[in-house]
Amino acid sequence: MTGKLDLDPVLVARARELARRAGQPVVDLARSHTTVSVERAVLRLAGVTGADPDGIPWVNRLVDAVVADVGLGHGVAVPVFDALTREGITDVTLLAQKAAAGSVRFAVPTGRAATAARSAARRAVAAGIRRIDRRRAERDRLIKRHGDPKQRPWIYLIVATGDIYEDIPQAQAAARAGADVIAVIRSTGQSLLDYVPEGATREGFAGTYATQENFRLMRAALDESSKELGRYVRLTNYASGLCMPEMATLAGLERLDMMLNDSMYGILFRDINPIRTFVDQRFSRQVHARAGIIINTGEDNYLTTADAVDEAHTVTVSQLLNEFFAHEAGLADWQLGLGHAFEINPEVPESFRLELAHALLARELFPDAPLKWMPPTKHMTGDVFRGNLLDGFFNLAGTLTGQGILLVGMMTEAVVTPWLSDRDIALQNVRYVLGAAGGLHEDFVPAPGGFIRRRANQVLGEALDLLERIGEQTLLTAIAEGTFGIMKRPADRGKGLAGVAAHEADYCNPATEILEAAA
Amino acid sequence: MSGTQKAIVRPYGDTTGDGMVQVSFTLPVSHDKRAEGAAVQLANRMGIDPAMVVHAKPMGDGFTFFVVYGRVNHLVDLNAVQVVERDFALLSAKDVNTVIKQRLRRKLSVVGACIGTDAHTVGIDAILNVKGIAGEKGLEYYRELKVTNLGAQVSVPELVEAARAEKADAVLVSQVVTQRDAHLHNTREMSAAFREAMPAGRRPLLIVGGPRFDETMTDELGVDRIFGRGTTPGEVASYLVHALITQRKATA
Numbered sequence: 001m002t003g004k005l006d007l008d009p010v011l012v013a014r015a016r017e018l019a020r021r022a023g024q025p026v027v028d029l030a031r032s033h034t035t036v037s038v039e040r041a042v043l044r045l046a047g048v049t050g051a052d053p054d055g056i057p058w059v060n061r062l063v064d065a066v067v068a069d070v071g072l073g074h075g076v077a078v079p080v081f082d083a084l085t086r087e088g089i090t091d092v093t094l095l096a097q098k099a100a101a102g103s104v105r106f107a108v109p110t111g112r113a114a115t116a117a118r119s120a121a122r123r124a125v126a127a128g129i130r131r132i133d134r135r136r137a138e139r140d141r142l143i144k145r146h147g148d149p150k151q152r153p154w155i156y157l158i159v160a161t162g163d164i165y166e167d168i169p170q171a172q173a174a175a176r177a178g179a180d181v182i183a184v185i186r187s188t189g190q191s192l193l194d195y196v197p198e199g200a201t202r203e204g205f206a207g208t209y210a211t212q213e214n215f216r217l218m219r220a221a222l223d224e225s226s227k228e229l230g231r232y233v234r235l236t237n238y239a240s241g242l243c244m245p246e247m248a249t250l251a252g253l254e255r256l257d258m259m260l261n262d263s264m265y266g267i268l269f270r271d272i273n274p275i276r277t278f279v280d281q282r283f284s285r286q287v288h289a290r291a292g293i294i295i296n297t298g299e300d301n302y303l304t305t306a307d308a309v310d311e312a313h314t315v316t317v318s319q320l321l322n323e324f325f326a327h328e329a330g331l332a333d334w335q336l337g338l339g340h341a342f343e344i345n346p347e348v349p350e351s352f353r354l355e356l357a358h359a360l361l362a363r364e365l366f367p368d369a370p371l372k373w374m375p376p377t378k379h380m381t382g383d384v385f386r387g388n389l390l391d392g393f394f395n396l397a398g399t400l401t402g403q404g405i406l407l408v409g410m411m412t413e414a415v416v417t418p419w420l421s422d423r424d425i426a427l428q429n430v431r432y433v434l435g436a437a438g439g440l441h442e443d444f445v446p447a448p449g450g451f452i453r454r455r456a457n458q459v460l461g462e463a464l465d466l467l468e469r470i471g472e473q474t475l476l477t478a479i480a481e482g483t484f485g486i487m488k489r490p491a492d493r494g495k496g497l498a499g500v501a502a503h504e505a506d507y508c509n510p511a512t513e514i515l516e517a518a519a
Numbered sequence: 520m521s522g523t524q525k526a527i528v529r530p531y532g533d534t535t536g537d538g539m540v541q542v543s544f545t546l547p548v549s550h551d552k553r554a555e556g557a558a559v560q561l562a563n564r565m566g567i568d569p570a571m572v573v574h575a576k577p578m579g580d581g582f583t584f585f586v587v588y589g590r591v592n593h594l595v596d597l598n599a600v601q602v603v604e605r606d607f608a609l610l611s612a613k614d615v616n617t618v619i620k621q622r623l624r625r626k627l628s629v630v631g632a633c634i635g636t637d638a639h640t641v642g643i644d645a646i647l648n649v650k651g652i653a654g655e656k657g658l659e660y661y662r663e664l665k666v667t668n669l670g671a672q673v674s675v676p677e678l679v680e681a682a683r684a685e686k687a688d689a690v691l692v693s694q695v696v697t698q699r700d701a702h703l704h705n706t707r708e709m710s711a712a713f714r715e716a717m718p719a720g721r722r723p724l725l726i727v728g729g730p731r732f733d734e735t736m737t738d739e740l741g742v743d744r745i746f747g748r749g750t751t752p753g754e755v756a757s758y759l760v761h762a763l764i765t766q767r768k769a770t771a
Contacts, residue, residue, distance in 0.1 A: 162698070173579040189636030192672055205636060205698050269640070271670055304641065378641070382748070421545045424578045 004445050005364050005456045011464060012365060018467035019320035022475045027328050029275060030282040034509065036194070036499035038283045039063050039076040041245035042511045044253075045128030046077070046121065048092045051198040058096035059246070060195045065099035069106035072501035075508045077121035079106040082113055085120065092124065108506065122510040129290065129514055132252035136292040139232075139255055142223070146232045149180040151438060153373065153398055153406035155430055156236070160185035160417055162204035164214045168221045173420075175225040175233045177427050181258060181405065183236035184218060186210050191241025191270050192495060196250065206417065210237050210247060215254035234258055236296070239284045240266055242276070242496045248284035252291030258337065258405075259288060262298035263325045264318065267479055269301055273494035274479055285329030286515040295331065296405070297322040300341030300374035302484060308343040308378075312358050313462035314484055315340050319362060320467070321475070323369070330515070333368035337405050341374035342394040350451065352393055357455035359401040360446070365460075373398045375409025387411035388429060395433035400444045406430065526598045530591055538590040540567060545584050550577035558585040566593045603734040603745075605754070607761030612661055615756045619663035622764050629658055629759070630682045630723070631691035632669035635705040640671045642728055643693035646752050657752045664756070675705075675712045682713070682723055688763050689724040691755070697731045703740065710741030724762055726755070 040059040051057045066076040083104050084095050098104045109117055149155070157179035159170045164184075171182045187204035190197075200217060201209040208214060215237065222233045234257035239247040244261070251259050263281050266272035288295055299315040299322075306314065319338045326336050340362050344351045362371055375394050380387045391409035398406045408430055412422045446452035470478045482488035532539025542562065548554045555572050562570035570589035578584050610618070619627050631647045633640050645652035647668045649659045659666045667685050669678065682690050692709055694702035706727050713722050728746035737745055744758060 176579060189672060205701065206696050269671070271672075419545070420578060420582055421543070421584045424576075424584060 003364075005360055005453050006448065007361075007364055007457065007460060011460060015316075015320055015365075015460070015464055015467060016324070018464070018471055019317070019324045022467060022470045022478075023321055023324040023328070026278050026475050027282065027325070030279045032503050033275060033279045034072060034075060034501055034503060034507065035245070035276055035279050035496070036060075036063050036067070036072065037243050037280055038245045038509070039066075039072065040243075041249045041283060041287070042075070042077055042125060042509055043080065043092065043096075044246060044249050045511050046080075046092055046124035047128060048096055050093060052097075052100060055198060057195050057198060058093050058100070061100040062092075062096035065096075065104070066106045070108050071504075072499075073504040074108050074506055075503075077125065077510050078114060078117045078506075078508045079108060081121040081124070082107065082109040082117035085113075085116065114506075118508055118510070121508070122513070125510040126514055128249075128253070129511070132249075132287070132291050135252065135255040136290075139257065139292060142226060143232045146226045146230055149231055151434055153403045154180040154234070154370075155427070156181040156183060156372075156405050156407045157423065157427070158183045158185055158407070158418070160207045162187065162201070162206070162208055164201050164208050164217055167208055168218060170420075171218065172221060172225045174423060174427075175222065175229060177424060178431060179233070179408075179427070180231070181234040181236055182218070182222060183258075183260075183407075184208050184210070184214070186238050191238075191266065191272075194242045194496065194499065196243050196246050210250075212250045212254060215250055215256055219255055236260065239288070239295075240298075241270060242266075242272060242280075242499075244277075244280040245283040245287070248287040248291075248293075251293060252287050256293060258294045258296055259284075260298065261285065261288060261295040262301075262339070263322050264479065264484060265298040265301060267489050267494065268484055269298075271489065271494050273497040273500065274476055274489055274491045276494070276496040276500050279500065281325065282329055283512065285326055285331055286512065288335065289330035289332070290515055290518065292335075294335045294337050294370060294405075295326065296337040296372045297339045299339040300343070300372075303341050303343035304378050308341070308345070308358075309348060309354060312354075312459045313466055315358070316361065316365070316459060316463035317466050317470075318484060319366065320463070323366065330518075333366070334370065336366065336369035337372040338362065338366055338369050339372045339374060342376050342390075342397060342409075343374075343378050345379055346376075346390060352397065353451050354455060355393075355397050356401060356446075357452040358459060359397050359403065360452065361456040361459055363401050363403070364456075370404025371402075372405045372407065373403035374407050375413070377409075377413050380409075380411070380413035380415075382415050384411040384415070387413065388425065391426065392429050392433060395430050396437060399434055399438055400441050402441050526596060528595050528597060529593075538592065539588065540591045541586065541588045542567070543584065543586045545578065545582055547582055549581050550575055550583040554583045555585075558583075558587060562587045562589055566591050568592060601735065607758055607766075609753065610757045610760060612656065612753070612756070615661055615760050616663040618760050618764055623663075626663055626665040627689070627759060627763065628665045628667070628685050628687045629689050629691060630667045630669065630678070630685050630687040631658075631693070632673035632678050632681075633671045633693050633695075634673050634675055634678060634709055635694070635701060636672060636696070639695035640693070642695055642730075643668065643670075643691065646691065646693070646728065646750070646755055652751060655751045655753050658756055660752075661756055664759075675709050678709065679712050679716045683716075687723040689726060689759055692725075692727045694727060694729040694732070697729075702727075702729055702731060703736075706740045706742060714741065724759070726758075728755075 043059045048059045066079050157174045159167045185207035187207045187209045197209045200213045226232045236258040239259040239261040266277045267274045299318045388411040408426045410418045410422050476491045480490040529538040530540045559570050567589035574586035576584045631643045648657045658664050725742040726744045730748040732745045734745045
């Protein structure tokens, strides 16, 4: 699949080097800070479960109690396990309940007490990580038993009813109709909740809350479908927003297979504080790496706010940054569903050739990554007939350029949340294109010196220019100045900043220690 | 309506007055003869008679999708149609800037946001971002407009505060999500908050937009103007000039 664009390997290497240079200061920042959500994820691994009668998870109550007594900068693991010993109990959830009632005080132990608390914390967290390891092994077994989809790209479909018990039959019907990957869209606004809701959702807004119980219910249902269909049906959710590290952890514990997990999406599109995002991001990616989860990055979103031709190179830059951050966190190439999208205005002359150039550029720059190919949304107008045609061309571009994961476009995009019939028509569209032209990529070699090669090389050149400019300032400044997707996001603003702290000298996070030791 | 245009019309297939329409829908029944009969029955009750089921396809367990063509027996009386007609002149960006500069003699301040839990900034961005939509530049492009785009998931108190801080002449709110009428609730909450926070003469012009609003509901929602699907930045800019400058001066 490589060598169709005649990309200059020196330029490609230079692009990666510049991405590393831009990303490294952010990694250093992430390594020296923690967040409330990282600490809550550690407690979830250590076995804290459930929520108080108001629905606030015990991990939130416990982290809040520790922060009130000793602050966040030491990490919560040691103060929590120190308190556990002093209280003479073994159940961390019980400790959270006591702490919420105000009957436990937390301290930062020293000397022998500190050593004991550290090793107790490490044992508890290691047990949680072993559960993730077992779920990964279980996935490998099920894939071996049922098999992977026969074709590439894998067909990715969304369900979003707001009721998990309605989502389940829809997801199973979608799998039967050919979906290889099911994504359950989250309820609008969940990304800005600073806690993970508990329990099965019966009523969401434009989606279904991501909860551990919903994860479990849907995974069990798709396990049934996998058995029935003789192929392993994958499940996707979102490790994004303020609870990214916890979402990743719950996904690992409940054997989700893919997670949307972009390095900058929350900053740009949800106005979440940049430092909060990068710290949460790194931890969540370490968990994904361990859990064998494929991440999907969100470059498609840039093109919904910025022009898909003028700003094509920002997608490439973001892909390179996402790749750097992912590798740094221990993810392998097969886990990188780097995103991009079919969002060029169809009125632009040669729009389809431009799309092919951009899609092929991503394919050739990241030959071993699955790549997530996103359908048109911005130029879907409500003219469902034209929309269906556009989706057909999107499907064709996907197969011609060897995309790994194809999110099925709906002709009713921008009109309604997909109806049963919309999904059926959309899948028929995909099946027709893959059936009629699934092998066409073998014959599709853009002419040397032709339009597609020139365009791809031009975009790579623009990406290099942008990376050079970022290198001169730093990534945080670039984000503050609106380099990606027009939005300007300074590092000292945005949601969730209060939940960020610099590490104290004795900061301890057993989860990071274990995850980094393995990497 | 001019005298030459008929007031009563019917849908047009390929002959004047043929009344032909095409609809598609799904019934929760397995595909068989009875299902097709059920589709015809539904079409008949919609006023389509005769109805031709041209396509019927089973979808999953117990559902069938239909495409139906047929002659609808309803008539449309154009004189009885009620819509909000554009009651202001459409100006070019240059004219908008000129009017503001000459008659307001300061920049016109606009604050925009998506309020509530709605995270879909596509609407507000299309109107405000320089990029604009459909080849028209957004309001940020207008030299005489000062635009503050607060983005998504802005709370109503935050919006009121920003409007105060920016001395907003107009507040633009976009609402895309309509589950359980969230767009209507949010809009009412927003207009009530502005009424409470500011005296009538000081209140900015309140404008909401989104694909599912009924443009005639301004009084009910407590806003000055509602813009529906397909609105362009140029229309919004022209309306701002009309409502805040030309009309106000005329009535003052």
